[in-house]
Amino acid sequence: MKFTGTDAYVATEDLKVAVNAAVTLERPLLVKGEPGTGKTELARQVADALGLDMIEWHIKSTTKAQQGLYEYDAVSRLRDSQLGDEKVHDVANYIKRGKLWQAFEAGRKTVLLIDEIDKADIEFPNDLLQELDRMEFHVYETGETIKAAERPIVIITSNNEKELPDAFLRRCFFHYISFPDMDTLRQIVEVHHPGLKSDLLNTALTQFYEIRETPGLKKKPSTSEVLDWLKLLLAEDLSPEDLKRDGASALPKLHGALLKNEQDVHLFERLAFMARRQR
Incomplete structure (x- = not known):
């Protein structure tokens, strides 16, 4: 067995x-x-x-x-x-x-x-x-x-x-x-969302890991949450370009799937504010 x-x-x-x-x-x-x-x-x-x-x-x-x-x-x-x-x-x-x-x-x-x-x-x-x-x-x-x-x-x-x-x-x-590395997470995504376009997946996962590694984050998004996020990205038919963040908004698209408390939302809002001031 x-x-x-x-x-x-x-x-x-x-x-x-x-x-x-x-x-x-x-x-x-x-x-x-x-x-x-x-x-x-x-x-x-x-x-x-x-x-x-x-x-x-x-x-x-x-x-x-x-x-x-x-x-x-x-x-x-x-x-x-x-x-x-x-x-x-x-x-x-x-x-x-x-x-x-x-x-x-x-x-x-x-x-x-x-x-x-x-x-x-x-x-x-x-x-x-x-x-x-x-x-x-x-x-x-x-x-x-x-x-x-x-x-x-x-x-x-x-x-x-x-x-x-x-x-x-x-x-x-x-x-x-342990939290899965990029390659393992790709395999997990393939099980739940087979055939996802590689450029969208690369952009989304890169951004996801950047969010997880943001200093001061109270709750890091999990595997189940990135799967929900990807499902929403597909439903909204977003492209890799749509996911790009700029100084005006450090929050990721459809961030409610990834950030689950107001402290973390405010953290990204402060990051956006600081980025604008440095321009």
Whole structure:
């Protein structure tokens, strides 16, 4: 079972090595990188390439580790007992299965995505250590033990918003998705916008990297944002000449696809003002 990439996802060699190493070691693959570099999409493409079902667990700031295992709805059981409902006698009727439970009982190997784990409380990763290690957990209300028949391929993503505990990191195979270089980005663009004219692509990507490298930029535009930008350039039928910036306006054409906060827009406006003063 080897991941070699897909036609819809440009995976670098080191990323392929990381995925296959995690599969071989049967360890969770922890993937970090800038937002928009394809971390979540990686899990979907691994599942597609290996012909596996995928289970997605998207983490929020309020998510608790227990929710990945199961939740016991005591309130509903109390209400049903007051109403004299017969199902109240079987506690299993009030157990809601979480994403890990679903992956464990799937009956075949699956890809389990735990997306943006750094959004949750700092204790969240540690609370899953034993379950991810042993691939089993105990349901106290019913007395049963849920054990994975097939160990899922676990892919965990993080935007690096907070540090993860060392004990958790020791149990993962780690990979950082670096921002793609020009050649890799060309390949990514070709997947999403095949046949794009080379002169337009050269001008657009050159300008895109110049924007990313502008000192003082609060949020650098990501891979997904340059793809959106290129889609707009094509829709507006803009030429390479249309993209040229001058001292009157340092803002790129259709800049709302690339610059996502007012500080960065004001930065380029100040650059234009300074350029005019120097004339």
